[in-house]
Amino acid sequence: MSQDLYETLGVSRDADGDTIKKAYRRLARQLHPDVNPDPETQERFKDVTRAYEVLSDPEKRRMYDLGGDPFNGAGGGFAGAGAGFSFTDIMDAFFGGAAGGAAGGGRGPRPRVRRGQDALIRLDVDLAEAAFGTTRELKVDTAVLCSLCQGSGAAPGSSPKQCETCHGRGETVHQQRSFLGEIRTMRPCAACRGYGTIIPEPCRECSGDGRVRSRRNLNVKIPAGVDTGTRVQLSGQGEVGPGGGPAGDLYVEIHVADHPVFVRQGHDLHCTVTVPMTAAALGTTLDLPLLEADLVSDDDEATELETTVELEIRTGTQSGTEIVIGGLGVPALRGSGRGDIVVRVVVETPTRLDERQEELLRELAALRQEEAPDGQVHAAPKSVFSRFRDAFNQR
Incomplete structure (x- = not known):
């Protein structure tokens, strides 16, 4: 060989295996034909590869240090007959040692013992x-x-x-x-x-x-x-x-699962209470069942849980009014406190009246001078799209 293999890799004669491998990786990244395709560089890449093939093999390195031919007279080509080189080492130079491993990138046997799936x-x-x-x-x-x-x-x-x-x-x-x-x-x-x-x-x-x-x-x-x-x-x-x-x-x-009374929204519980027209006008008090009532079975004769709460319908309550009962909703998953119960009141107008009931209502209408009300006409609330369109048109 006309050129010293240690000089070709740029390492000293007493360099260990890791130093030789690092030197080869560094040079291979610079000289590989895929990176630098000119003929002179390719020849140098072949020399570097031949040098690494010898110096990375303890037996060939010993033969070379003693003055022998580590290729056994194969003729000094890029790879002598039967000698070959490891494509894995070239891949290591570019990808950090992740070529061809048995377990998705690492060399050596993959373990039989592995963590189970969730x-x-x-x-x-x-x-x-x-x-x-x-x-x-x-x-x-x-x-x-x-x-x-x-x-x-x-x-x-x-x-x-x-x-x-x-x-x-x-x-x-x-x-x-x-x-x-x-x-x-x-x-x-x-x-x-x-x-x-x-x-x-x-x-x-x-x-x-x-x-x-x-x-x-x-x-x-x-x-x-x-x-x-x-x-x-x-x-x-x-x-x-x-x-x-x-x-x-x-x-x-x-x-x-869905609940027959409450609908959950975050930590709040929403429900609807329907009351007669007279109760909404005069006011009344109702017992509203709480969610705690589901925790009490029919066999429980005595319990410390409060299963109902008093709901006050104030005089003159209108249909659609919302009454908030604080602190009786769903407990917070992380933290303290509970949400609220939001009750929507719906006022029920009677559809069937007997003669006496109709007579009393007409008398009430006369007292309130409402026999022929004019009614109050209001503009319908605009939808979100309508408000967005108006805002856009004003630009």
């Missing part, structure tokens, strides 16, 4: 349960640890063996010819699927997976204040991982 189930609850919290028992169907092999995947009395194809590396070398010479690439071993080990006698319960499907009962505590779409996380209650790996998490997604 699981998601839906839980239907009543509005009162969502508001005040509850504990429910769920039946969960997930992968659990195999009790026969305790996650190893091997039948009792046996154990995984080293793969004879890849000798435990989890990957094999594949060679092909290209314009760069003979290229070696690393691929996951087909015999062991990249694990580096083979289970000669798989467990009869889990077929070598280390886990089985099972249904189990699980108590889930639902905190107060949850709403539809809220997810409660139970750490470590999801799927057990392959090879008996740690379990993922279980997420319980809440779905709140």
Whole structure:
């Protein structure tokens, strides 16, 4: 060889393997034909690659240091017959060592033991349960640890063996010819699927997976204040991982059923109360049921919960009036306090009157001089689109 290989890579003769590899990566990024295609640079790239091929191999480096020909007389080409170079090392120079690994980028065998997947189930609850919290028992169907092999995947009395194809590396070398010479690439071993080990006698319960499907009962505590779409996380209650790996998490997604009285809006509860025309005119008091009433069963003879609240309909209340009862809505999920109850009053006008009732109403109309009212005509409220159009036209 006419040129010193150490000078070609720019390293000292006592440089260690890491220094040689870093020097090659630096030069390969500068000289690779895809980056710099001129012929002179390509020749230098071949020299750098030949130098790295020798100095990165302890046996060839020793032969070179003793004055021998590390290519065994192959003729000094880019890659001698049967010598080749690792395409992985060139890819490392550009992508930081993520070429051809057996486990998505890393070299070596991939682990059999991995974390399990998260699981998601839906839980239907009543509005009162969502508001005040509850504990429910769920039946969960997930992968659990195999009790026969305790996650190893091997039948009792046996154990995984080293793969004879890849000798435990989890990957094999594949060679092909290209314009760069003979290229070696690393691929996951087909015999062991990249694990580096083979289970000669798989467990009869889990077929070598280390886990089985099972249904189990699980108590889930639902905190107060949850709403539809809220997810409660139970750490470590999801799927057990392959090879008996740690379990993922279980997420319980809440779905709140419709309530016959209340409609929830945030932390507030909305409802409608219909009262007769006379009650709206004269005023009255009603007992409004609270959400707490859903927590009391018919068998509870005595309870400390207040299940109703007094609702005052003031004299002359108009239809559509909203009455706010503070602090009796839904508790906050995070923090303190509760929302409000918003009651919308609807005044009911009688549609059927007997003679006496009609006579009394006509007498009342006469007293109030309302036998032939003119009525009050107001412009209809504008829609959002109309207000936007008017604002745009004024520009």
